[in-house]
Amino acid sequence: MKELLLIAIGSAIVNNVVLSQFLGICPFLGVSKKTETAAGMGGAVVFVITIASFVTALIYKFILANEYLLRKGIDLTYLQTIVFILVIAALVQFVEMFLKKSMPSLYQSLGVYLPLITTNCAVLGVALTNVTKEYNILESVVNGLATAVGFLIAIVLMAGLREKIEYNDIPKPFQGTAIVLVTACLMSIAFMGFSGMI
Amino acid sequence: MNKYLERLYNGLIKENPTFVLMLGMCPTLAVTSSAINGLGMGLSTTVVLVFSNLLISAFRKVIPDGVRMPAFIVVVASLVTVVQFIMQAYTPSLSDSLGVYIPLIVVNCIILGRAESYASKNPVLPSIFDGLGMGLGFTVGLTLIGLFRELLGAGQIFGFQVLSLSWFTPITIFVMAPGAFLVLACLVAVMNIVRKKMDAKGKPLAAPTGCITGDCAGCGMSATCTGKRTADHTVKTE
Structure with a gap:
């Protein structure tokens, strides 16, 4: 239990996926203009990363690093990058179709963001981190969920700040993306304060 | 100008992925x-980009249009795996410090972007040079930013202490995460000024197409993506 909590706090806050690992910068910059859309994107990312880390952990444990195959001398783990990216791409399509059919209300709020996530490097990044850190399936899911919650926190905070920045008088060259990056820099400094926690 | 040299010039200067197109952030x-x-x-x-452009261009007439993207991703992911193993074998320390970012080359928008916009439409040789030019442009961009951050953050260049610590206090924040955002912010601001100057001169730079613009138009996956955000401003595409 203690390990799971440490993993969760570590990936959600201390090593925040956007602010200290630089994964998922694209949606962080692109979909953070309004708090509602940012929260929608964050929700979709939580949904997809949690499922994706569960599925990739299953595939890694039972197919790529299958004990029977390993004993026979067949090591398939080198296929992880190829398998993970394809599984994630297919999974996002599948989740989209499933939501459309069976949960139309959830699809209404998350649907538009789902395809954007396929190319989100955070999803692949989490799946690969789970393998490098040798997490078991439960730890992988917790790590995935926590990482995605970290993304949600970062993107919603950023959207809130950006709504305020709209009214400020910013030097011409810094208008647009540049001031967002400066804000991200300050947020990143703030999040560094958590680094003594674990 | 020779068309191969033109591709190199295009990647290195005219459409430099880091400074002009702002791709692969x-x-x-x-x-x-x-x-x-x-x-x-x-x-x-660069290695992945050259070989992916080569393979995709060679197979461009064989790959059916409908499964184009998955096919590209498989090609790129295989090449990335090869590069990862080569780096683990010959440059283990570099491989350790780059860590998860090596396999993440798969989702680098430069690679799928070039596959989609150039290699899948052009013959093999120009595609190779296109990949080489773009890759070297990216390398120059990353190395220059790295030099800048290392110099300010540690007083070193390629690991050699050039600014003596007896009088120079390293601004450590530059080699940490916030420094990356700050340097990129300044780079974007400087490029905004340069862009305006070049516009005034009548020689406009190519528009940035990456995620830095906050829309999906420049993304390599935009052909298959169904959740495209409508661009706030039109982005010039090839």
Whole structure:
């Protein structure tokens, strides 16, 4: 239990996926203009990363690093990058179709963001981190969920700040993306304060 | 100008992925804490880009249009795996410091972007040179940003102490995560000024197409993506 909590706090806050690992910068910059859309994107990312880390952990444990195959001398783990990216791409399509059919209300709020996530490097990044850190399936899911919650926190905070920045008088060259990056820099400094926690 | 040299010039200067097109921002932020990391990341991306352009261009008439994207991803992911193993074998320390960002070359928008917009429409040789030019442009960009951050953050260049610590206090924040955002912010601001100057001169630079613009038009996956955000401003596409 203690390990799971440490993993969760570590990936959600201390090593925040956007602010200290630089994964998922694209949606962080692109979909953070309004708090509602940012929260929608964050929700979709939580949904997809949690499922994706569960599925990739299953595939890694039972197919790529299958004990029977390993004993026979067949090591398939080198296929992880190829398998993970394809599984994630297919999974996002599948989740989209499933939501459309069976949960139309959830699809209404998350649907538009789902395809954007396929190319989100955070999803692949989490799946690969789970393998490098040798997490078991439960730890992988917790790590995935926590990482995605970290993304949600970062993107919603950023959207809130950006709504305020709209009214400020910013030097011409810094208008647009540049001031967002400066804000991200300050947020990143703030999040560094958590680094003594674990 | 010779068309192959033109591709190199295009990648290195005219449509430099880091400075002009602003593509591949995730690796740019993540690995430029030192010049050597930037150089290593740039070169490994170049290798993947050249070979992916070669293969995709060679198979461009065989790959059916409907499964284009998955096919490209498989090609790129295989090449990235090869590069990853080569780096683990011959440059283990660099491989350790780049970590998860090497396999993440797969989702670098430069690679799928070039596959989609150039290699899948052009013959093999120009595609190779296109990949080489773009890759070297990316390498130069990452190395320069890495040099800048390393110099300010540690007083070093490629690991050699050039600013003596007896009088220079390293601004450590530059080699840490916030420094990456700050340097990129300043780069975007400087490029905004340069862009305006060039517009006034009548020689406009190519528009940035990456995620830095906050829309999906320049994304390599935009052909298959169904969740495209409508661009606030039109972005010039090829």
